[in-house]
Amino acid sequence: MRKIIRFYRKHPKKLILLTVFTIGYYFCLPKQLFKSPTATVIESSEGILLGAKIASDGQWRFPVLDSVPEKFKACVLQFEDAYFYKHPGFNPVSMAKAFSDNVSAGKTVRGGSTITQQVIRLSRNGKRRSYWEKCIELLLATRLELRHSKEDILKLYASHAPYGGNVVGLDVAAWRYFGLQPHQLSWAESATLAVLPNAPSLIYPGKNQKRLLDKRNGLLKKLLDEKCIDTTTYELALLEELPQKPYPLPKIAPHVVQYISKKNKGQKIRTTINHNLQDNINAIVQKHHVNLRQNQVHNAAVLVLDVDTRKVLSYVGNTKTTKEHQKDVDMVQANRSTGSTIKPLLYTAMLDAGELLPNMLVPDVPTQIAGYTPENFNEDYSGAVRAKSALARSLNIPAVRLLQQYGLEKFRDQLDVFQLGGLSKTADHYGLTLILGGAESNLWDLCKTYANLASTVNHFNETSSEYYENEFIEPILKANSVPDFGNTSIQKTVFDAASIYLTFEAMKEVNRPEGNESWEFYDSSKEIAWKTGTSFGNKDAWAIGVTKKHVVGIWVGNADGEGRPNVTGVSSAAPILFDVFDVLPKSKWFSRPLDEFIQIDVCSESGYLATDICPAKTIAIPNKRNYVTSCSYHQLVYLDTKEQYRVNSSCIDLSQAIVKSWFALPPLMEFYYKKSHPTYKSLPNFRKDCKSIRKSPMQFIYPKNGSRITLARNFEGQTNEVILKLAHAKPETIVFWYVDETFIAQTRNFHEIGVVPTLGQHKITAVDALGSEVTITITIE
Structure with missing residues (x-):
């Protein structure tokens, strides 16, 4: 310290200059060396490129590499800078030789720049080549060496080296010229890309092939001489052809790129998407698109979620149709009429509220409510149908009547919990059409909702009958994200596990069809709870399937909203759904949440609470207060001795009459019910000598x-x-x-x-x- 003080007293100006120089040297290198915009790069969960969006300056420039492959590193070091790991940022010997050769030739014929200096030159893009510029590069190169490791400098070089045209960096070059990831490159391919930044114009297809070949083979010979490769590898490498044309970058998940780039522009994002599954589902969608477009249906979307982790395993936003048919519209995120896809939510809500039992008969008759006349899709009526069958068969009239019974306002408020995008109007705006597609939502939110319901059942069984407070969360698309379900609680999140389980059981019954529908595409070995939906005018076809492990959602239609005949959830979306489930691992069915059930006796014919006069059976229902009434469809009737006519006290001593419990529906329900129930028996007429006191038939x-x-x-x-x-x-x-x-x-x-x-x-x-x-x-x- 004393020496510094004495030096300062003797040479104050020198010390000040030295201090200024040191400070200037320390700050001479920009904190961010490269400021050029980068492309948005999307990778699969395995790190495979799914797609990319070009940088805002029109260059294919990926974010900085995570690492430089060993083969390319060996090639570029032998070609550009053999003493890279030994010099401090510049190589005096190389610089002297380059200076001598250039002076002798009267022009620049050789460069003496190290890789570090080339990184600086690339970062100072646009500066004129001169000896003064060389001096600046040299100074900055030494500073760069002090600030970064050799490996980081190599990554900067490999990420910003020019490869001809608008291709910048090894990552893009490997894809454009060989259709491979950098670590997949052979020795010959690595050598080709190592020599290109030195003369990127050589890469134009069909031009300068001999010069490029000579450069590549010269580098391969040097690699052999330096014992980086053996003779066999060298000879095989010489046989490899040069790239003849650029490859297009992968477009395996273009709509994922589009979706993520909105908030992550210019970043490299590793997603949760499984590459092989995405490839398979792309092929499935394309296969079905060939058939769908025969009916002028041009768009379809698929979303696959993992129930346990909420990870998006596959995301197909649209078909590979034309721009005219709006191939770029992301139909996973687009709001469309929900059709019947929210009917299971009403069914679950009513089970959870104790206002519905699975086998309860609900009316399915011509209905008019406040001027609104709903119709079933097949324009037919069942008279009366069990609640779970009404859901499985997606009958509209029972759904509307149940919604009116449950309360439109109450159900509309409950839907807010699920955060369904597009569902933003009041209950009065939608009316009872809410349950039939009067509202809009999107595939992302619908699949999210079903995944959250499935997870509720799984978590209840895994946590000794408890619920998670944050069960209803968004799907996860970034690989490094982890779901936060919050703390456990004995209080249900929205619906109890038993109600959800019974809903899935009812949806599973769709796989056992009633009627003449064609279900040849269904693999009966798989237990899947699924729901179809078709919007008014055949504009939207939906199919959503749930297993213990996966949720698969399908939308089919035209992005411009044009409806087409025969576009239905069953005929258009369901075949895609089951093809997708065929490429997913087989999943076990949900475990029954036993602690949420209680036993109760119900009438075996009506499904209402049992009375003394109806045949009963014991079923399990959600453990809560029950608001379902006792069976009113059974009545005691008096019959004559032949059981042919009804009688009463006006014509017979009732002690001589036969008393029977009779299942009898109201006239309108009965009219349709007995068409499909041949064993149903109407109440007998009164004997002619009896005075009839009865309701109108x-x-x-x-x-x-x-x-x-x-x-x-x-x-x-x-x-x-x-x-x-x-x-x-x-x-x-x-x-x-x-x-x-x-x-x-x-x-x-x-x-x-x-x-x-x-x-x-x-x-x-x-x-x-x-x-x-x-x-x-x-x-x-």
């Missing part, structure tokens, strides 16, 4: 009481008829029809007539041969 199907009807005109200018339709417990009974007390017609077996009333209010009356009567009032506008 008739009920109007259409129109409903109080309806306001506008009569349109046909192509011939004539006013269309109003079709009056009636259900009768005994169809063979004659029915007499009246409009405003005026007799119109009589019917038997098929109680349906057409009338053309005048404008205004009218009373429609039907009277059967036994004297039963029903009346409605309608208004013609």
